[in-house]
Structures are given as structure tokens and as C-alpha cells.
Amino acid sequence: MKNSAPENPGAHSRRTFLKSLGTVAATAATAQVKTVAAELEKANAEKIIGPDAVPVTLNVNGEKIKLLLEPRVTLLDALRNYSSLTGAKEGCDRATCGACTVLFDDAPIYACQKLAIEAQGHAITTVEGLAKDGKLNKVQLAFIEKDALQCGYCTPGFVMSITALLKKNFHPTADEVKHACAGNLCRCGCHPHILQAALKAAGVEHASKTEVVTYA
Amino acid sequence: MPSWPTETKYISHDTTRIDGVAKVTGRARYASDIQAEGWLYGMILRAKWPAAKITDINLEPALKVSGIKAAVLARGQEMTVRFYGEEIAAVAGTSKQACLDALRAIEITAQPLPFVARENDAKKASAPQVWPGSSNHPEPKPRERGNVEAAFKDCAAVIEGFYSTPVQIHNPMETMGNTVSWTDDGLTAWSSTQGISSVRDGLAGALKLDHSQVRVITEYMGGGFGAKFGAGAEGVLAAKLSKEAKAPVRLMLTRFDQNLAVGNRASSFQKIKMGAAADGTLLAFEAENYGTAGIGAGGDGGGGGGGADIPLPYLYKVANSRVKQSAVAVNAGSARAFRAPGNPPASFGMESAMDDLAVKLGMDPLELRLKNDPNPIRQKEYKLGAEKFGWKEKYRKPGSSKGVVKTGIGCAGAAWPAGGGNRNTQGEAQISPDGSIEFRLGVQDIGTGTRTVIAVIAAELLGLTPGQITVKVGDTRFPPGPGSGGSTTCPSISPTVFDICTKALEQLQTQTGIPDARGKNWFAACKKIGINPITVHGQWRDGLSSNPAGGVQFAEVEVDTETGQVTVKKMLGVHDCGLIINRLTLESQINGGIIMGMGYALYEERVMDDLSGVVLNPNFETYKLPGIADVPEIEVILVNMPERGVVGIGEPATVPTAGAIANAVANAIGVRIGSLPITPAKILAALGKVPPTHA
Missing domain, CATH: 1.10.150.120 ([2Fe-2S]-binding domain)
Structure with missing residues (x-):
């Protein structure tokens, strides 16, 4: 098992994929390709994130948590391993056991299936946030x-x-x-x-x- | 002789868990939640071959990955791999992401070796030897009683059946693992274990440390079911990483790791021949059984042993019997203790055979059990259960249920001959002048409510409330306690707490002159202690606990003969466990045993690919556990026997479930499915609706 160096996670991003498409798309004139071109333009306007750590702000249990995280860090990983909120548990890390369930704007989600960067701007509630003023729900x-x-x-x-x-x-x-x-x-x-x-x-x-x- | 009080306020009543708040708020810290100062993430590299000769492992590229602080070998630069998923090396780094990158960077030079993955293949003389020089399948030694051949000749009815059970995987919700901090002062392991003492001894032995240099802490742990007694390769690797990185390392297994390498229940393939007189009296029994304990079988030089034996003939008195058993080694993870080792497969085989024999005799299978079960407690349990379940009203001859969806009922019995108290259990209590009291026992709460049991007994004996009792468990610095397994925990700690309380009351009397410090006198007595708290040491006492435990279960199922789907409609468990300590948590444990047994009956099975030697379902999407929608109404009858003292319940509660469900399925469709798990494919094949499956 000779392993090659790990692939650069950025190598197959949506952006580079669209970019390579774009060189072909430039000469075509179908409506479908126009859509692709519009997508490409939008993608080019996006800021490139990662693979190094980026600042992330999470709103958890009504408090803002500022962290420096690689974009591939999940919400569960961010809660459990980059802050002290270990109430959400890791049982499988692949969306099968539900031990990591948190509320995402009141909807239950598997925290292991949401990237921390995607969770920004949403209200996250963990089990630690349920009891208000020490009163259990x-x-x-x-x-x-x-x-x-x-x-x-x-x-x-x-x-x-x-x-x-x-x-x-x-x-x-x-x-x-x-x-x-x-x-x-x-x-x-x-x-x-x-x-x-x-x-x-x-x-x-x-x-x-x-x-x-x-x-x- | 000491005795338990008969008029009680807490013992035998319902007490909610004293650590319930910690568990529902996320405040409870499990091994996987420990965040020691400067902690690193740890991960294990596992073999991708079922058998291989590794000649070189290069950790250098892993150490170059940003954030990686240590990399260690599991055994050495050279090693022989014996199963897919065996530990090769481990890394520690500042993030999970760094560790994932580092594991991919490790370079290995290896030569794959021949392997064997299935029991049947491993038995062949031409099969690759899992342990070279040692047979995969040593000749079984027969155990014989009476004259089997002659007895079979006297039988009015004889059945022959083949009953098999799969390898089942523990899969506690919290995987195995530890956070380990190894400094010059010694080693501290926050361990997800059901045996803090055995983990301490294991770590000390593997790392050549004095026992006094190793401290194991298990404040909370997420289930074990028999898999979590030892330090394990993962514990030793975490310690080595901590030493090398000079930082605490948290190394928890992934769900894949858990399914590959840290234990399972051995399979069984039981060929049973059994015969009875016309009145149902069992006369002759013959069984040949083999199963695999993975690489746990066959490695002991002479082969044999190896944890695949099951207690046959199970439960019933048969004057003439011959049993041949053997363990088969295959290239797969080793078996370990698993809730009532040996008993669920034995119960399934024996109880299936009983029902098959009842059919041949034209007898009600419940009657056949009552005729042959020598245990008076189970006799009573069958009668109580049959009445509540409505057995007489519901029982129909096998296969007589009409329509597409057929209903059936079945029952089965359990025995757990082990259990009882561990005589070496100790504990202490510290009583302060302010009246507060703290119990410290070197036991751990696996989820059965051990803390609460201690509080309930102390509150009862001291005339306080459970909420007034502080309980500290899960630390090897406390007086030594038992591992949480084999239905021994409650019978070990209950007499110990009794002893502590008795001595505490004696000492309070001596020291304060108040003749009875219990209840309303408690605080006045404590006030007179003086400045320093008093500490009382106690130990297990005879006469307050016992064994064995047993029980019977009844199942009602629906079988859809078009889809093959089995739905369990109802389960009834009738169990004896001596003096009931906490009715509420006891009910939880019995429910849990039944639900785990349902998984064994219908869903769970480790699937090995015989061509690649790989476990095909090492995760929850393909290794199926019962979910909340699968769980039927469960009713429980507790047979209270205070005169027997405290008896554990963990094991017997899971033993008879699969047999009862399998019998209910056979009763519904009129055909025996002799192989667990009873999947829709097997049902349809048995009904002749699809070609038989390979199993």
C-alpha cells in the first residue's frame, strides 16, 4: 500500500470544475451553456476558501463563537473539538446514528453532516442550550x-x-x-x-x- | 446474618437516576468528551488485508504532515496481519483533519497472504491456517452422559435440525477509546470502559508501569455490553502517542474500527438431534456445534477453546446427551464477552428444537417446556406469563394462520448461572459534620444505574433521601470494585453499601452517643462528629446477594408472506432478580435486553466477503440495529424474591428473546427458519417464493 501524497482538496472544487467547463463554453452558444457561463461568473465572484483555516463565526445557544477552522471541519467537530460543547455526541460521523443531532434554525440536523462554514448565520441549538436559567425543558x-x-x-x-x-x-x-x-x-x-x-x-x-x- | 429491610421507602420502588440531569443536559462528560489541557487527536491506521506479511512501515511522511506531533507503531516495523482492520500504527495531531492526512501518508510494504473468512471454508484441511502450525478447527472433544443411542431408540418422536446464529457486534453508541495523559508523574486514562481496574492493570502491564502509576477515570461511558473490559490496542497506542507527543491524546475509535477489531459474539452452527417419549419427557439429546471467534480461536497452540462454546443442552433435563463443540479460526476480528456469552445462541438452538419437537409430538410447546424444565422459578414464570399473554387463547397450530399476513406466538426461557456478588468489592463513605455524605466506589456506571443503586440503598438504610447521597464512582483511586458485566455489579455493590452504612451508623453511635443516627437524628448526630469528617470503609458481605437469575419471554409476531417482513407485535418478559432495588431502572434494563435480542433475531449479522476477507457492513447503514419504529409494546412481569437478596438482571434479559421470536415466526408460517437473523429473504425462500439464499 504505497500511498501517494494526499490530494489537494481544492483540486476538484466546484469552481475549478466550472472554470474548465468555461473554456469550452466560451465558444458555444446554446442556452444551456449560457446558464453554465452565468454559473461560472458567479463562481468566479466567490471568494476562494481554504484549504487553510479560515475565521468562522457560529451562533450557538444564543452566543457567538469565533473559531479558526479548515473549511472541511464539520459543525460537530467544531462544537466538540474546537469549543467545549461536547453535548452533541459523535457515534458514527456519517449520518446514521443521530447522536449528534442539533437544531439548525429549529430544524433537527445531523451536526456531522454540516460543514461549520455552512452553519454560519444560522441559529444552532445544542443540548446544552435547552435548559433556560437552569430550568430543564x-x-x-x-x-x-x-x-x-x-x-x-x-x-x-x-x-x-x-x-x-x-x-x-x-x-x-x-x-x-x-x-x-x-x-x-x-x-x-x-x-x-x-x-x-x-x-x-x-x-x-x-x-x-x-x-x-x-x-x- | 445480615438482612435487607422488609418495609421500604426506596428499595423496590421507583427512583429516577441521580445523574439524569447531567445526562439530559450534556453536562455528563464521557471519555470522548474529555478535553485535557493541550490535548491532541489520535487515530489508528488499520490493515487493508485479511492476512499479510508487513516488511516495512514508514511513518516519516506522516510526521511531516502539518499538525502531527507523534506517530507510533502498533507492533513493529515487521508484523503479520491476521484480519482486515488489525492495528498497524497510530498518529496524534492537532486536529482530526491532520490525522486523516497523516494516515494516508504512511507508507507500507506488504505481501498479502492467503486467508480464510468463512467457518465452513476454514474447517477444510486445505484451508490457509490462521495461526500457522495450528489447525483452524481442532477435533472437538465429546461430552457424554448416559447412553444416547439406546435412549433414541426409546423415543416416540425424534427431530433433527440445523440452527445457526451469526457473528453479532456490540456496537455501543460510544465507541471504545480513551484520553490518555502520560507524564513523568504517571499515566491518567479517561477511559470508555466497563472495568476501570482491568484497564489500569492492562495499561500497566503493557507499558511496564506500576499499577500505582496508572489512574483510570470513567465518570460516564456510552455502553459496553462486554466489549469494553480491557485496555485494548487503542488504549496502549494512545498512551504511547501521549508519551511521544508529551501531550494528552484522545483516541476514540471510528464506527468502522468498532465493527472490525474490538470484539463480537461468536457464531454458532448447531446440528441438534433430540427425542422424547410420547408424554413429552426428553430422553435423548445430541448436538454438534461449531462457531468462529475469529482469530480468537485456534491461537492457543493446541487450538480449541476460543470462546465459541455454548451451554448445551440448554435449560432442560435430558438424561442421555452427547455434545461435541469446537471453535473455528478465521481471519476476522476476535470474539469477546458479549452480554450473556454463549447463552443467546444456545437458547435459540435449544428452544427452536423444542418447538420442532413439540410439533412432531403434537404438543403445545409451552406444555413441553413445563414438562421438562427442572427450574421451579421458571415454571412459575411460564404460568404467570402465559396467563398475562393469553397463551391458551392465542395459540394455534403452526401455519394455521390465514391470509397474507400471518400471526404467530412463541416462547423461550433463559438461565444465567453466573452472576452473584464479587467478594472483593470495597467502598467507603465520608460523612461530614454538615450531614453531607459521599460514597466512593471503584466501580463504573455502564448505564444500568449503578450510581442510583448506591444512592437508593444508602438512603434506605440511613433514613435519608437518594438526593442527599453523593455518589462518586469511576476512579481507580477509590476502593476497588467489580467490572460491570455478567450481571454481577448490583449483587457486588449492594452488600458493600449495606456494610458501609451499617458501619457508619455504628461509628456515629460510638462517636456521638446518639443511639440511632438514622433519619430525623441524622443531622444532629453529624453535628456532633467534631471538626473532621469520618470515613468508613466497607466491603462485600455474604448473605445479601445471590445467583443465578432466569426468566422467560413470550413473543407475538406478524409475518407478511408476500414481502417476508417480520413485525414483532408484542413482547412479554417475566424475570426474577431476587430483591428488586430500583424498579424503574430495572424495567429499562429488561426492555434493553429484549430489544438487543430482537436485533439478534431479525437484523444483526456481520457479513464477511469470502473472496476479499473484508467485513462488508462495518457501519450502521448496513449493520442494522433495531430502531424505535421496530420496537413493539413490551410488558414486563418482575418476580420479586427478596429472600434471595440482590441478583443481577443484565444477562438473562437478552437471552431468550431470539428463540421466542424465532418460534413465533415458525408458528406463524408453519416453516422453521433455522438461521438468524430471520430476514425477509430467508422467509421468502422458506415459503418457496424465491430461490434459497446463500447462508
């Missing part, structure tokens, strides 16, 4: 009451997904909760309690069906 409270967690590593992601759901749907059905949590994995197997907690946060009480029987 109703999802957090319900998670504790219903024991919707064991090891707790997937918990921030589930709490964010359900918080996002309840922002737009005050009275979700069980199926709507399941749909909202379809992108979150839990290995300890807390799902029944997570469902109960989500419904409890929406005002629906679901009594445990567990029975205790004495042997003797």
Missing part, C-alpha cells in the same frame, strides 16, 4: 421521569429530535414520535421509555404496565 424532565436513558450517550440526540418535533407539533401521536426519532439509534434499548417520555412531554401520560409479583 419538558422533554428533558420527561426523560428523567420516564427513565428514557441508560448509558446516556444517545440521549442528547433523542432529546433534540423530540424537542424539535414538539416545537411544530404540540400533540404528536406515538407514530409521529417514532417518525421524528427514526434517525436516532439507541443500543441500550431505551425506546419504550423514550416514546413514553416524548408523549409525557406532550402532556399524554402513559402508565407503565410492569407488574411486580411476589414469588413466595
Whole structure:
């Protein structure tokens, strides 16, 4: 396995791709090519970013965080490794487990799939930002009451997904909760309690069906 | 003999987790969250061959990458690779991006070697030897009782079946890993582990340090399920990187790493022959089983052993039995302990065979179990469960369900003969004049609510509330505690906390003259302690915990005979665990065991490519875990047996699920799917709707 030097990440950028297209496009006259030319002009007007670190300003939990990041740094990486916000967890780093779920202008997203530079100008909320003045939100409270967690590593992601759901749907059905949590994995197997907690946060009480029987 | 109180305020009731707030706010710091001063990112380079001879590894180009501070070899310039994903080298740098660049820059000279990836291929005499000079598949040694041949002749019904289970991967949500800081003063590892003591001992041994020079801290960890007891190659590499870089290094595995190299449940291929008298009494049992523990099998010189054996015949009393078992070595990551090692595959094989035999006998499979299960607790559990589940009303002969979507029910039992308390468990409590009390135990909370268990017991015995108890765990500087595994944690720490509390009350009485410092007298007594807090040391005591634990589960499924999709509609778990400490967290653990068992039954399987020796599904998009929409209604009946003291529940809760679901599927469609996971493809093939799959 002789490896060549790593490729320059800038070598295949959208801009250079369009630029190479452009030399051909200059002599053509179809409407389609005109569109390409317009794109090219727009791309040329864009500032080249990276591969070295660039200043990035993130708006997280209502506070501005200024960081110096390579453009390839994800929002999750920026939160966890370039600032001290480790509430969003890394479980896979490829959009499959949901442990990194944060709110992006109130919509739940995988922070591992958003570049930090793209997150600029948007309101990011992490699990650390949910409790206002130390008061837990109703999802957090319900998670504790219903024991919707064991090891707790997937918990921030589930709490964010359900918080996002309840922002737009005050009275979700069980199926709507399941749909909202379809992108979150839990290995300890807390799902029944997570469902109960989500419904409890929406005002629906679901009594445990567990029975205790004495042997003797 | 000490005994637990019978009238209780907290023990056996519901107590929310004392660390719940930390976990729902993101304040809980896991190993992967540790940001030690000046920390570096660490990553591992892994083999791209299932077998190879590496003759040179050049780390120089990696060290030239901007931001890289250290690069170390896993074993040496020369090494033999035995599985795809084996550790070769590791780098530490100022960012993940720098590490990714550096791993790509490392130059390796290697000669690929022949390999074998599948159990069946590895058994052949012509197969490449995973451990040269050692057979991949040593001759199994039979274990025999009674006269099997004669007993089979007496049977009214005999079945022969082939039941197989896949390699299952632990996949805790937090991968393995550590942040390690190695300075002249010693080594500190913030570890994602279920055994702080075993990690300390492992690191000290591998790095030639005194145990006293190594401190392991695990304040929070994101699941383990048996994979996270040791220091691991990743822990040792992080330490070496820290020493070389003179900075703390955080090295967490990627999800790919986790699926390739740090443990799994061995597969099983069980050929079972079983026979019974006309009344259902089991008379004869014969089984031949093999499975792979990856490179964990066959490497012990003589071969054999290797962690693929399962307890057969499982649960039931059979006077005449012969069992031959063996582990097969293949070029794949080694097996490790995995929640109730050996038991889920044994339960699946045995319980499938039981249902097949019941069909042949024309018996209700529940009746066949009651006829042959010698355990009185499970007898009671089957009866309780059958009543709640409506077994009699729901049971139909296999395959008699009408329509395209067929329904079926099944049940299965579990035993976990190990468990019980670890006699070496110790702990201490410090009581301050202001009435505050802090417990310190060198155990860790794997997610089962260990901290809360300590608080519940202390609150009960001292007449306080759980919120008044401060609990510190997860530090090797505390008195030593057990690893979190084998259903031993609760039975280890509960008697220890009992002992600490008893001694604390005795000492308070001696020191303050107040005869009973509990409850309303607590603060007055503490005030009289004097200036310095008192510290009480306690240890595990006999008579307050026991083993084994067991349980039975019932499953109801729907099978769509056009798509092959299995939907679990309902699960009922009936479990005994001695004295219930915290009903709420206990219910969580049983739910979790059942859901993990569902994954084993229907979704999970490591898939190896036999042509390339590569694991084809080392990630969550292709290694499927149950999701919230897959999880049915789960009901639990807890059989409280305070007279037995504290018993663990982690293992038995996951044992019978796959067997119960598999039996429910067979009951629905009238055909046995003898191979886990029960995928739509296997269902359709069994129904003759598509050609059989290669499995």
C-alpha cells in the first residue's frame, strides 16, 4: 500500500470544475451553456476558501463563537473539538446514528453532516442550550421521569429530535414520535421509555404496565 | 446474618437516576468528551488485508504532515496481519483533519497472504491456517452422559435440525477509546470502559508501569455490553502517542474500527438431534456445534477453546446427551464477552428444537417446556406469563394462520448461572459534620444505574433521601470494585453499601452517643462528629446477594408472506432478580435486553466477503440495529424474591428473546427458519417464493 501524497482538496472544487467547463463554453452558444457561463461568473465572484483555516463565526445557544477552522471541519467537530460543547455526541460521523443531532434554525440536523462554514448565520441549538436559567425543558424532565436513558450517550440526540418535533407539533401521536426519532439509534434499548417520555412531554401520560409479583 | 429491610421507602420502588440531569443536559462528560489541557487527536491506521506479511512501515511522511506531533507503531516495523482492520500504527495531531492526512501518508510494504473468512471454508484441511502450525478447527472433544443411542431408540418422536446464529457486534453508541495523559508523574486514562481496574492493570502491564502509576477515570461511558473490559490496542497506542507527543491524546475509535477489531459474539452452527417419549419427557439429546471467534480461536497452540462454546443442552433435563463443540479460526476480528456469552445462541438452538419437537409430538410447546424444565422459578414464570399473554387463547397450530399476513406466538426461557456478588468489592463513605455524605466506589456506571443503586440503598438504610447521597464512582483511586458485566455489579455493590452504612451508623453511635443516627437524628448526630469528617470503609458481605437469575419471554409476531417482513407485535418478559432495588431502572434494563435480542433475531449479522476477507457492513447503514419504529409494546412481569437478596438482571434479559421470536415466526408460517437473523429473504425462500439464499 504505497500511498501517494494526499490530494489537494481544492483540486476538484466546484469552481475549478466550472472554470474548465468555461473554456469550452466560451465558444458555444446554446442556452444551456449560457446558464453554465452565468454559473461560472458567479463562481468566479466567490471568494476562494481554504484549504487553510479560515475565521468562522457560529451562533450557538444564543452566543457567538469565533473559531479558526479548515473549511472541511464539520459543525460537530467544531462544537466538540474546537469549543467545549461536547453535548452533541459523535457515534458514527456519517449520518446514521443521530447522536449528534442539533437544531439548525429549529430544524433537527445531523451536526456531522454540516460543514461549520455552512452553519454560519444560522441559529444552532445544542443540548446544552435547552435548559433556560437552569430550568430543564419538558422533554428533558420527561426523560428523567420516564427513565428514557441508560448509558446516556444517545440521549442528547433523542432529546433534540423530540424537542424539535414538539416545537411544530404540540400533540404528536406515538407514530409521529417514532417518525421524528427514526434517525436516532439507541443500543441500550431505551425506546419504550423514550416514546413514553416524548408523549409525557406532550402532556399524554402513559402508565407503565410492569407488574411486580411476589414469588413466595 | 445480615438482612435487607422488609418495609421500604426506596428499595423496590421507583427512583429516577441521580445523574439524569447531567445526562439530559450534556453536562455528563464521557471519555470522548474529555478535553485535557493541550490535548491532541489520535487515530489508528488499520490493515487493508485479511492476512499479510508487513516488511516495512514508514511513518516519516506522516510526521511531516502539518499538525502531527507523534506517530507510533502498533507492533513493529515487521508484523503479520491476521484480519482486515488489525492495528498497524497510530498518529496524534492537532486536529482530526491532520490525522486523516497523516494516515494516508504512511507508507507500507506488504505481501498479502492467503486467508480464510468463512467457518465452513476454514474447517477444510486445505484451508490457509490462521495461526500457522495450528489447525483452524481442532477435533472437538465429546461430552457424554448416559447412553444416547439406546435412549433414541426409546423415543416416540425424534427431530433433527440445523440452527445457526451469526457473528453479532456490540456496537455501543460510544465507541471504545480513551484520553490518555502520560507524564513523568504517571499515566491518567479517561477511559470508555466497563472495568476501570482491568484497564489500569492492562495499561500497566503493557507499558511496564506500576499499577500505582496508572489512574483510570470513567465518570460516564456510552455502553459496553462486554466489549469494553480491557485496555485494548487503542488504549496502549494512545498512551504511547501521549508519551511521544508529551501531550494528552484522545483516541476514540471510528464506527468502522468498532465493527472490525474490538470484539463480537461468536457464531454458532448447531446440528441438534433430540427425542422424547410420547408424554413429552426428553430422553435423548445430541448436538454438534461449531462457531468462529475469529482469530480468537485456534491461537492457543493446541487450538480449541476460543470462546465459541455454548451451554448445551440448554435449560432442560435430558438424561442421555452427547455434545461435541469446537471453535473455528478465521481471519476476522476476535470474539469477546458479549452480554450473556454463549447463552443467546444456545437458547435459540435449544428452544427452536423444542418447538420442532413439540410439533412432531403434537404438543403445545409451552406444555413441553413445563414438562421438562427442572427450574421451579421458571415454571412459575411460564404460568404467570402465559396467563398475562393469553397463551391458551392465542395459540394455534403452526401455519394455521390465514391470509397474507400471518400471526404467530412463541416462547423461550433463559438461565444465567453466573452472576452473584464479587467478594472483593470495597467502598467507603465520608460523612461530614454538615450531614453531607459521599460514597466512593471503584466501580463504573455502564448505564444500568449503578450510581442510583448506591444512592437508593444508602438512603434506605440511613433514613435519608437518594438526593442527599453523593455518589462518586469511576476512579481507580477509590476502593476497588467489580467490572460491570455478567450481571454481577448490583449483587457486588449492594452488600458493600449495606456494610458501609451499617458501619457508619455504628461509628456515629460510638462517636456521638446518639443511639440511632438514622433519619430525623441524622443531622444532629453529624453535628456532633467534631471538626473532621469520618470515613468508613466497607466491603462485600455474604448473605445479601445471590445467583443465578432466569426468566422467560413470550413473543407475538406478524409475518407478511408476500414481502417476508417480520413485525414483532408484542413482547412479554417475566424475570426474577431476587430483591428488586430500583424498579424503574430495572424495567429499562429488561426492555434493553429484549430489544438487543430482537436485533439478534431479525437484523444483526456481520457479513464477511469470502473472496476479499473484508467485513462488508462495518457501519450502521448496513449493520442494522433495531430502531424505535421496530420496537413493539413490551410488558414486563418482575418476580420479586427478596429472600434471595440482590441478583443481577443484565444477562438473562437478552437471552431468550431470539428463540421466542424465532418460534413465533415458525408458528406463524408453519416453516422453521433455522438461521438468524430471520430476514425477509430467508422467509421468502422458506415459503418457496424465491430461490434459497446463500447462508
